Amino acid sequence: xxxxxxxxxxIQYLAGAIRTLRRLNPVVKNKDFTWPVALERLAExxxxxxxxxxxxxxxxxxxxxxxxxxxxxxxxANGVQKGDVIALMMPNSPELIAAWSGIVRAGGIAALLNTxxxxxxxxxxxxxxxxKHVVIAGIYSAQYAQTEHLIGNGDADTAPEFWxxxxxxxxxxxxxxxxxxxxxxxxxxALSPQERPALTTEDKCLYIYTSGTTGLPKAANLIxxxxxxxxxxFSGATNxxxxxxxxxxxxxxxxxxxxxxxxxxxSVGGSVYMTERFxxxxxxxxxxxxxxxxxxxxGEMCRYLLNSPPHPKERMHNLRLISGxxxxxxxxxxxxxxxxxxxxxxxxxxxxxxxxxxxxDQKIGAIGRIxxxxxxxxxxxxxxxxxxxxxxxxxxxxxxxxxxxxxxGEVISQILNDPKRPSQRFEGYSNSSENERKILxxxxxxGDRWFRTGDLMRRDALxxxxxxxxIGDTFRWKGENVATSEVSENLxxxxxxxxxxAYGVVVxxxxxxxxxxxxxxxxxxxxxxxxxxxxxxxxxxxxxVFLRIQGKIETTGTFKQRKIELVKQGFDLxxxxxxxxxxxxxxKAYVSLSQTVYQEIIAGQRRL
Numbered sequence: 001x002x003x004x005x006x007x008x009x010x011i012q013y014l015a016g017a018i019r020t021l022r023r024l025n026p027v028v029k030n031k032d033f034t035w036p037v038a039l040e041r042l043a044e045x046x047x048x049x050x051x052x053x054x055x056x057x058x059x060x061x062x063x064x065x066x067x068x069x070x071x072x073x074x075x076x077a078n079g080v081q082k083g084d085v086i087a088l089m090m091p092n093s094p095e096l097i098a099a100w101s102g103i104v105r106a107g108g109i110a111a112l113l114n115t116x117x118x119x120x121x122x123x124x125x126x127x128x129x130x131x132k133h134v135v136i137a138g139i140y141s142a143q144y145a146q147t148e149h150l151i152g153n154g155d156a157d158t159a160p161e162f163w164x165x166x167x168x169x170x171x172x173x174x175x176x177x178x179x180x181x182x183x184x185x186x187x188x189x190a191l192s193p194q195e196r197p198a199l200t201t202e203d204k205c206l207y208i209y210t211s212g213t214t215g216l217p218k219a220a221n222l223i224x225x226x227x228x229x230x231x232x233x234f235s236g237a238t239n240x241x242x243x244x245x246x247x248x249x250x251x252x253x254x255x256x257x258x259x260x261x262x263x264x265x266x267s268v269g270g271s272v273y274m275t276e277r278f279x280x281x282x283x284x285x286x287x288x289x290x291x292x293x294x295x296x297x298x299g300e301m302c303r304y305l306l307n308s309p310p311h312p313k314e315r316m317h318n319l320r321l322i323s324g325x326x327x328x329x330x331x332x333x334x335x336x337x338x339x340x341x342x343x344x345x346x347x348x349x350x351x352x353x354x355x356x357x358x359x360x361d362q363k364i365g366a367i368g369r370i371x372x373x374x375x376x377x378x379x380x381x382x383x384x385x386x387x388x389x390x391x392x393x394x395x396x397x398x399x400x401x402x403x404x405x406x407x408x409g410e411v412i413s414q415i416l417n418d419p420k421r422p423s424q425r426f427e428g429y430s431n432s433s434e435n436e437r438k439i440l441x442x443x444x445x446x447g448d449r450w451f452r453t454g455d456l457m458r459r460d461a462l463x464x465x466x467x468x469x470x471i472g473d474t475f476r477w478k479g480e481n482v483a484t485s486e487v488s489e490n491l492x493x494x495x496x497x498x499x500x501x502a503y504g505v506v507v508x509x510x511x512x513x514x515x516x517x518x519x520x521x522x523x524x525x526x527x528x529x530x531x532x533x534x535x536x537x538x539x540x541x542x543x544x545v546f547l548r549i550q551g552k553i554e555t556t557g558t559f560k561q562r563k564i565e566l567v568k569q570g571f572d573l574x575x576x577x578x579x580x581x582x583x584x585x586x587x588k589a590y591v592s593l594s595q596t597v598y599q600e601i602i603a604g605q606r607r608l
Contacts, residue, residue: 006462009361013371016360020236021377023267027228028419031200034224035231036072036105038267039065040190046242046269052094052262053245053273053290059094061269064101066188071102073186073195074179078133078161082107082197083204085131089113089122089140090165092252092276097262099135104205104224107197108132111207111219112253118143121217123150129207129219129430131160135179138166145170201225207430208255208351219430220352222259226427230255230349231263233423237358238294238323238345242269247287247295249278255351256324261296264323280304284313293318299326300555302335307498315340323347326467329365330489348465352438354426354451355380355413357465366464367457375463377421379414381450382407382459383443387481390471392440392452400443405461408468408481412440412450426451456483473563475504476512478541484563487544490537491517496525499553501561502544505570509604515544518566518578520553527581528589545608546571547581547590573598 026033042051043065052059059067075086086103088110090096100110111129113122115137122143126134127150134151136144141164152159164176201224209217222230240246246265250257252274262272273290275282278301287295301324323345327335336344346359348367357368357378370378383400384393385408392400392410403409416424428435440450456468468474469483476482487502499520504513519525527547534543548571554562569575571582573595581590582597600606 009363010371012360013369013374016237016358017374017377019239020233020358023232023236024229027201027225027232031202033228034104034199034201034203035101035205035227036068036199038228038231039068039101039105042266042269049242049269050245050271051266052097053271054093054275057094059098064094064098067095067098068102068105069188069191070183070186071099072105072191073102074183075103075106075108075133076195077182077186080106080108080132082199083109085109085111085129085207087111087113087126087129087131087134087160089115089144090135090137091115091139092248092257092274094274095165096252097258100206104199105191105196107199107203109204109207112209112258114209114217114253115140115143115251118146120147120150122147125209125217125219126151126160133163134160135163135165136176138164138168141168141170141172145172148173199224201228206259208253208258210351218352218434220255221427221429222255222351223427226425227259227263228267229423230259231267233356234260234264234323234347235267237347237360238264238321240264240268240270240294244268244270244293244320245291246270246272247290247292248272248274249283249286250296250298250301251277256298257296260349265294278304280308284311284317287319288313288316291318294321294323295319297322297324297327299324299328300561302327303331303492303499306331306335306338314338321345325349325367328485328489330493332364348467350453352427352429353413353453354415354424355411355453356423359464363464365466367467369462369464371463379416379421379424380411381413382409382411382457382465385410385456385471387474387476392443398442400440403459406458408456408458410471411453411455411457411465412443413453415439415449415451473503475515477504477514478512482515482542487515487517487538487542491519491534491544494530494533496522496530498522501553501563501566503563503567505546505567507608508602510608514546514608515542516546516548516566516571517544518548518550518553520550525549527591528587531583531589534583543583545583546593548576549579549581571598571601 043061047062048060051061051064086108088099103110113125162174162176163179165179203224205224205227206222207219209219244265248257248261252258273292321343322341325347327346344362346367349356357370359366359368382403384403386393395401415426438452440452443450454471457465459465469485473484474481484502488500491497491500497519501518505516507514571580580593582593584591
């Protein structure tokens with residue numbers, strides 16, 4: 001980077017940091033500045049300005065606030081007291097935002113359920129937060145009906161009260177109550193002083209669940225301070241104003257869309273246009289026809305758009321900024337140039353985490369930067385990782401060691417409750433026993449506490465961070481560490497591969513895990529040419545031993561690739577119905593894994 005390039009970069013980071021911290025000031029300095037208070041002020045200031053928009057329903061700020069009042073009164077009328085939980089399973093809609101805003105106004109905690117879950121997974125998410133009420137949109141009736149017997153551990157006396165929003169489409173063991181008649185009959189005026197619970201920014205606001213890519217979801221605890229800090233901090237980072245309109249097509253039950261995405265514009269009087277789900281086919285119609293000025297992405301969404309056929313409106317947009325995380329370096333420039341985006345703001349954050357940084361100067365491939373002058377404000381380090389013990393490395397003195405520039409390690413961020421460093425707090429999970437797994441103690445000094453992100457990264461000499469992999473997604477093979485993200489990226493660029501999901505599988509009698517990749521391929525996929533591509537682009541230890549050809553890669557609600565079942569099934573021909581190929585060096589191709597070869601591997605008679 002040239003001298004003038006460095007100066008320009010520093011100016012952008014300084015301006016971004018000042019904007020962000022300035023908008024955080026009201027939250028840091030005023031413990032009464034909760035989201036319900038902020039919403040009332042927004043309704044007073046921006047009354048008839050559009051707030052929440054969709055194809056089915058629109059709300060101005062005045063209507064949004066009034067609907068939240070109705071939800072608050074419904075909650076109070078049904079015995080909700082400060083700290084009680086109401087679980088919501090509702091689709092992306094203005095109604096969902098109004099619902100949780102009203103519940104927290106009544107002093108409750110809203111738990112936002114993943115609408116894709118059913119059975120044991122859904123029951124787990126409900127049971128770990130012990131809700132007083134559960135509200136299910138009618139379209140999810142069947143999912144709840146399959147789960148009902150598992151809720152409250154099957155004990156009707158401990159099960160929450162069950163409400164249906166809309167029309168149920170199946171029978172239930174417990175007769176649900178109908179929400180809309182009570183809700184619509186509730187007064188929508190401001191709550192009286194007697195109705196208002198005493199709330200501060202230290203009180204709990206939301207439970208938002210981790211995505212469950214590495215196990216059952218955990219309910220992350222977002223207090224009012226954190227919700228307000230996220231909304232206002234990201235509004236500063238994106239430089240949002242009341243003229244902005246954010247396009248949201250990602251699930252509102254996750255914090256990326258449900259707090260960051262909506263909050264960065266709502267907190268300043270802007271508007272949100274939302275759809276129930278992402279669709280590459282209708283994406284540009286939605287963005288252009290609704291005059292959106294921003295949209296929030298995740299990396300997988302960018303790849304889907306880039307792989308889609310040209311759309312007549314893909315360059316007719318008025319987008320001034322797109323922001324999100326996970327835009328990988330192998331598609332960054334092609335994605336930017338094809339759709340002519342003016343500005344990309346890549347950032348790194350996690351629902352429950354306290355490590356956050358932004359790529360204000362659009363450095364390709366970087367997920368953010370902490371300049372030297374900002375290190376005291378944002379206390380984040382990259383520490384050496386012990387792959388054998390699956391934990392940060394400890395030296396002879398029992399302390400962790402900081403990585404050198406460009407050395408890969410785990411990112412950790414110090415846990416501090418300091419108003420001067422508002423991003424450093426960690427509020428934990430609904431189940432406090434889960435907290436200890438994320439906290440690292442006595443890292444550099446006796447008694448210090450740091451949040452473990454679970455992400456492997458490298459930081460260069462200028463302070464830019466580059467994502468390498470999730471811990472657990474990195475495995476050892478032939479004495480080397482293999483990053484699944486790097487394998488997937490190198491294979492995804494092969495012409496004929498639509499999607500790649502890399503992981504490691506256990507091979508009996510061998511150390512480490514062998515590489516395996518689930519692929520979605522096009523007609524005419526050539527295993528011999530693909531073998532050549534693999535050998536050309538990956539070192540020996542990182543080359544996948546096995547391929548699994550799938551029609552579709554299973555993902556979470558935010559399009560994160562699922563690996564748990566793939567890892568469990570491995571290359572077992574009895575468990576897997578998909579075609580499995582094995583790397584054959586003699587044939588210089590990937591060939592079908594036969595039962596004979598499989599048995600030789602299991603018996604340790606075949607070298608991999």
